[in-house]
Amino acid sequence: MELGVNIDHIATIRQARMTNEPEPIYAALLVQEALADGITVHLREDRRHIQDKDVYQIKEIIKIKLNLEMSLNKEIVEIAKDVKPNQATLVPEKRQEITTEGGLDVLKDLKRTKNVVSELKDKGIFVSLFIDPDNKQIDAAKNVNADAIEIHTGSYANAKTKNEQAKELNRIIDAAKYAKSLGLTVHAGHGLTYENVKPIAAIKEITELNIGHSIIAKSVFVGIKEAVRLMRQLIYEARWK
Numbered sequence: 276m277e278l279g280v281n282i283d284h285i286a287t288i289r290q291a292r293m294t295n296e297p298e299p300i301y302a303a304l305l306v307q308e309a310l311a312d313g314i315t316v317h318l319r320e321d322r323r324h325i326q327d328k329d330v331y332q333i334k335e336i337i338k339i340k341l342n343l344e345m346s347l348n349k350e351i352v353e354i355a356k357d358v359k360p361n362q363a364t365l366v367p368e369k370r371q372e373i374t375t376e377g378g379l380d381v382l383k384d385l386k387r388t389k390n391v392v393s394e395l396k397d398k399g400i401f402v403s404l405f406i407d408p409d410n411k412q413i414d415a416a417k418n419v420n421a422d423a424i425e426i427h428t429g430s431y432a433n434a435k436t437k438n439e440q441a442k443e444l445n446r447i448i449d450a451a452k453y454a455k456s457l458g459l460t461v462h463a464g465h466g467l468t469y470e471n472v473k474p475i476a477a478i479k480e481i482t483e484l485n486i487g488h489s490i491i492a493k494s495v496f497v498g499i500k501e502a503v504r505l506m507r508q509l510i511y512e513a514r515w516k
């Protein structure tokens with residue numbers, strides 16, 4: 276199980292003052308030292324946190340995987356083709372949202388998604404689609420030649436009761452099995468925390484988790500290397516149980 280650490284909110288703190296600290300590249304180096312497998316950043320169209328220069332800097336300096344979360348927006352696609360991250364995760368994006376809300380509707384935007392997947396793959400980028408645990412969307416991801424899907428764990432994370440959470444977990448397990456049976460690589464993420472990560476980390480078909488807010492929140496108190504280490508430990512415990 277690989278852990279990609281999303282460091283967007285390091286940039287959120289910097290942008291709150293439009294200053295030059297804290298720098299995401301510094302966080303990325305510490306996350307790398309803490310033996311995470313990848314750095315994830317979302318270059319949003321409104322540039323509310325990560326800026327273009329951050330993405331270029333991280334790609335140039337970091338040795339571990341760079342996973343660029345991005346919308347299908349033409350300008351962003353051009354930047355991705357220039358940066359050539361190891362992996363691109365296509366996500367839906369709305370300007371008013373606080374964070375990514377739902378999964379990508381690949382079915383609705385089949386042709387456009389297929390074109391973007393193809394443009395990115397032509398540059399040697401491994402392409403993942405962030406979708407809800409829904410077989411129709413998984414079929415569509417396969418149709419547009421994505422390499423991987425990232426299952427949106429938001430509904431699981433936001434479940435209000437144990438029953439609802441168990442139901443959402445089962446949806447994720449079924450989706451992971453189905454996607455793997457089609458030959459897709461399976462990732463998961465969104466809303467995962469130190470409290471809720473273990474049942475997701477235990478799903479053998481899932482090979483990568485992308486976690487941001489919870490790790491950055493903990494790092495305020497314990498430092499980012501310790502925050503990554505603690506998350507890693509929970510993932511290992513869930514995996515090898």
Ligand code: PXP
Pocket residue numbers: 281283317344364366374375405425463464465466467485486487488489
């Ligand atoms: N995966 C995707 C596709 C996302 O958009 C995000 C949020 O940027 C994450 C994972 C990380 O979510 P969180 O910050 O809730 O851990």
